[in-house]
Amino acid sequence: MPTLGVNIDHVATIRQARRTVEPDPVAAAVLAELAGADGITVHLREDRRHIQDRDVQILRQTVRTHLNLEMAATDEMVAIALDLKPNYVTLVPEKRQEVTTEGGLDVVGQRSHLADVVQTLQVAHIPVSLFIDPDTPQIEAAAQVQAQFIELHTGTYAEAKQERQQTQALEVLKQGCERAIALGLRVNAGHGLTYWNTYPVACLKGMEELNIGHAIISRSVLVGIERAVREMKAVIAGSV
Numbered sequence: 404m405p406t407l408g409v410n411i412d413h414v415a416t417i418r419q420a421r422r423t424v425e426p427d428p429v430a431a432a433v434l435a436e437l438a439g440a441d442g443i444t445v446h447l448r449e450d451r452r453h454i455q456d457r458d459v460q461i462l463r464q465t466v467r468t469h470l471n472l473e474m475a476a477t478d479e480m481v482a483i484a485l486d487l488k489p490n491y492v493t494l495v496p497e498k499r500q501e502v503t504t505e506g507g508l509d510v511v512g513q514r515s516h517l518a519d520v521v522q523t524l525q526v527a528h529i530p531v532s533l534f535i536d537p538d539t540p541q542i543e544a545a546a547q548v549q550a551q552f553i554e555l556h557t558g559t560y561a562e563a564k565q566e567r568q569q570t571q572a573l574e575v576l577k578q579g580c581e582r583a584i585a586l587g588l589r590v591n592a593g594h595g596l597t598y599w600n601t602y603p604v605a606c607l608k609g610m611e612e613l614n615i616g617h618a619i620i621s622r623s624v625l626v627g628i629e630r631a632v633r634e635m636k637a638v639i640a641g642s643v
């Protein structure tokens with residue numbers, strides 16, 4: 404069974420909505436690890452809309468499992484990664500206007516740039532994963548640029564409206580996973596995975612890690628709200 408990387412970006416999104424200090428993604432990471440998370444994933448975006456530089460610096464010191472830094476393949480981010488030394492880096496495409504990462508990286512179209520970035524990071528002992536759609540040319544290009552990992556984009560599978568489309572998308576993921584492993588790549592997956600659609604992806608042979616954020620943070624709001632309200636009632640009543 405694959406391991407679970409918990410993406411805590413949305414904890415920072417709530418904090419940044421008020422530009423305040425809570426909830427602290429560092430505290431969320433500690434609790435996620437106590438609950439069994441195998442890794443902590445954060446996306447330091449160019450626009451710093453959620454995770455901040457301070458977060459990744461503290462997380463580097465506090466994360467006891469492994470820290471996966473998602474980032475764009477820019478000079479600024481490469482410099483940060485070389486300094487931070489996360490356990491691995493996942494290169495993602497980044498557009499300022501998008502709500503979340505929309506598609507996979509175009510490795511085919513940026514082969515030489517990505518080969519340079521992968522080499523720079525891996526020479527510094529930071530394994531690199533490329534977040535790509537489960538398309539054969541992209542998978543083959545990922546192997547050519549010598550990334551150690553790919554992260555298969557599960558968005559098409561997750562967003563499929565009908566069972567038949569979802570079954571087809573799962574088959575594409577399965578074939579992508581097999582092709583990548585045959586090329587010597589290690590395979591992670593993520594995006595849009597929920598409590599209802601994750602298990603079939605977890606069963607794909609050779610799948611190493613699933614990176615899941617939105618579903619877990621959404622559920623934590625709902626499973627935590629009753630306790631949070633009770634605690635505020637106690638504060639108002641002067642009983643704490």
Ligand code: PXP
Nearest residue numbers: 504534593594595614615616617
């Ligand atoms: N993997 C990558 C590369 C991502 O960009 C994201 C979203 O930040 C995720 C996984 C997690 O996706 P979700 O929040 O939909 O679980």
